[in-house]
Amino acid sequence: MLVGAAVGDAMGWPYERRDRTGSLPPLSQVSGRFFPWPRMAGSRFRPISEEIGSGEYSDDTQMLIAVARARLTSGDDWLHWLQRVEWPALLDYERGAGASVKRACRAWEKHGTAWGKRADDRAKYFSTGANGAAMRIAPHVIAHHEGSFGALATDVTSDAVTTHGHPRAILGALVHAYALWVSMRQPAPLAYGWLIEATLDGLKDWREPVWQGLDQSWLDAASKAFAPSYERVWDDTVLEVEDLLNSARTTLESGALSAPSSYLESQGLTRVKTRGSGTLCAVAAIYLAARSAASPERGISVPARQEGADTDTLASMTASLLGAGLGQEWLGSYGRTVQDGQLLATLAEKLLCPVSTVVPLPSPDEAARARSSFQEALNTVESGGSLLLPDRREARVVAREDLRSGEWGARRTQLLTSDGQNVFLIRGVHRAKTKPSDDVHPAPPDVSARLQGVYLPVADISRVKEALTSMGLSSTRYGNDWVSYENLVLRQLQVREKATDTPVAQLRVAVEDTPAVWERVRGMQFEGGLQRNGAAFWVRVDTYLIVAVNNAEPPVS
Numbered sequence: 001m002l003v004g005a006a007v008g009d010a011m012g013w014p015y016e017r018r019d020r021t022g023s024l025p026p027l028s029q030v031s032g033r034f035f036p037w038p039r040m041a042g043s044r045f046r047p048i049s050e051e052i053g054s055g056e057y058s059d060d061t062q063m064l065i066a067v068a069r070a071r072l073t074s075g076d077d078w079l080h081w082l083q084r085v086e087w088p089a090l091l092d093y094e095r096g097a098g099a100s101v102k103r104a105c106r107a108w109e110k111h112g113t114a115w116g117k118r119a120d121d122r123a124k125y126f127s128t129g130a131n132g133a134a135m136r137i138a139p140h141v142i143a144h145h146e147g148s149f150g151a152l153a154t155d156v157t158s159d160a161v162t163t164h165g166h167p168r169a170i171l172g173a174l175v176h177a178y179a180l181w182v183s184m185r186q187p188a189p190l191a192y193g194w195l196i197e198a199t200l201d202g203l204k205d206w207r208e209p210v211w212q213g214l215d216q217s218w219l220d221a222a223s224k225a226f227a228p229s230y231e232r233v234w235d236d237t238v239l240e241v242e243d244l245l246n247s248a249r250t251t252l253e254s255g256a257l258s259a260p261s262s263y264l265e266s267q268g269l270t271r272v273k274t275r276g277s278g279t280l281c282a283v284a285a286i287y288l289a290a291r292s293a294a295s296p297e298r299g300i301s302v303p304a305r306q307e308g309a310d311t312d313t314l315a316s317m318t319a320s321l322l323g324a325g326l327g328q329e330w331l332g333s334y335g336r337t338v339q340d341g342q343l344l345a346t347l348a349e350k351l352l353c354p355v356s357t358v359v360p361l362p363s364p365d366e367a368a369r370a371r372s373s374f375q376e377a378l379n380t381v382e383s384g385g386s387l388l389l390p391d392r393r394e395a396r397v398v399a400r401e402d403l404r405s406g407e408w409g410a411r412r413t414q415l416l417t418s419d420g421q422n423v424f425l426i427r428g429v430h431r432a433k434t435k436p437s438d439d440v441h442p443a444p445p446d447v448s449a450r451l452q453g454v455y456l457p458v459a460d461i462s463r464v465k466e467a468l469t470s471m472g473l474s475s476t477r478y479g480n481d482w483v484s485y486e487n488l489v490l491r492q493l494q495v496r497e498k499a500t501d502t503p504v505a506q507l508r509v510a511v512e513d514t515p516a517v518w519e520r521v522r523g524m525q526f527e528g529g530l531q532r533n534g535a536a537f538w539v540r541v542d543t544y545l546i547v548a549v550n551n552a553e554p555p556v557s
Helices: 002-015 059-093 099-109 119-126 138-143 149-160 167-185 194-201 216-225 230-253 260-266 278-290 296-304 311-326 329-337 341-351 364-380 461-470 514-522
Strands: 037-042 047-052 386-388 394-405 408-417 422-431 449-458 482-485 488-492 505-511 527-531 536-542 545-550
Touching: 002 059, 002 138, 002 296, 002 311, 002 329, 002 341, 037 422, 047 394, 047 408, 047 422, 059 099, 059 138, 059 149, 059 311, 059 341, 059 364, 059 422, 099 119, 119 216, 138 149, 138 167, 138 311, 138 341, 149 167, 167 194, 167 230, 167 278, 167 311, 194 230, 194 278, 216 230, 230 278, 260 278, 260 296, 278 296, 278 311, 296 311, 296 329, 311 329, 329 341, 364 386, 364 422, 394 422, 461 482, 461 488, 514 527, 514 536, 514 545
Parallel strands: 449 488, 505 545
Antiparallel strands: 037 047, 386 394, 394 408, 408 422, 449 505, 482 488, 527 536, 536 545
16 A cells, blocks of 8 residues: 555656656656656755656655654654654655645644644645645554544544644545545455445545544634634535545446546646645545556556646555555556665555554654754765664665756755665755856846746647647646747737737746846836736847746746
């Protein structure tokens, strides 16, 4: 189950954010194997390019391992270990964690709670209904594989609320946990569609409001965040999940006529605002697993490459379900070559048995000192040297390399822990030094900017897109009259733009302080104008060139 989750994660990660990856090889060249790929790490204004090795996984599997480690290290006190040790430490090495997860980790790092005390912190936390909780709960299922679902639901809920507060996140985690739990108990092979029926039959179990037994401070915060009550929103979300499961069943009943990619699109799994929903992803993973027991590899390859979807999480959750019901032999070479596959298999075996020896839980101050000591040691330890992680594992430095992306540089360190986990840390992001020049030029203004892309007008955008698609290029974003291929944006040429004085090209540039840059450019007597209430502007720097400046990702039209 854990190995399957990592395989799905590693298969889908290259396709998750196509606006932050370089060119990927054609599917015909990588069928049946992992491949290395370039990823844009860092922030939007401080991008750092790093090479992701074949089979390496993202934050999805990192958090799954953290949950397993908390259970195996601290036994019944796993929740406090997770809050006090694992979540703060995740900030040092996460690979793609979402904003809500990182916000929660920072809260636990400061000895607070994810739901906070201020109204704005509470609002952000309880609006978080994403899949970041569901993706990591498999270790709880293994630990409770012979017990009641009620005990499992209590642990899943306690885990989920450390980072997410909306019923969609918690119910998504519970529904996924229930599907994993019944799959482990069902002898293989799994019948077509069985998993959807089994999950619907378990409605009375996974709908139970286990959250009512949470800490009083959480209950008080929840009652303030939702009107008229949290329970009302919970019940509405239960009905929503039931409708989603019934829709999945109806789609499956249409058999070969129901293409899985069409189902994902119709359910909102490819729309930016809904693709990360905890409930949507949980039901979609159940649907994909229910129809793919006879061909499990295809069951994860479809979501892993579904354009517009949260590919790594959806493929990971689907693969974990297939692993729970079918074992891991079907993973083949993927299972043998995924990052830390042996560690994941070992963790799963250990979770099957009660924890016999536990490590004492550190106090908040002790946990903070352990992390500070680790960060200090990381700055001085040489390649081949050893250091102690905040979770008390020993690790060895196996590689260091300098990363460079445009004007930004950083240092990446790879650690190998004593139990076999590879950890990658990018630290020290800085402006990279450039080679000295004999030419004397005025020093550029101290602003942070990067070239976002280039507009290229075309006469027939539909035909151009059709041709490029046939060549194997996939668009990363698109609108009614434009389509983006990474940093190249093709835009439909309008009739009114055919005047001779219309620029034939446009550059997009992102800056940190748009008003300041606008004032500086306006003083140079260029033609231009403000847009988006001052958050963006355009300026004609040449007869045939316009530069559009903004501090947001979408193209400026």
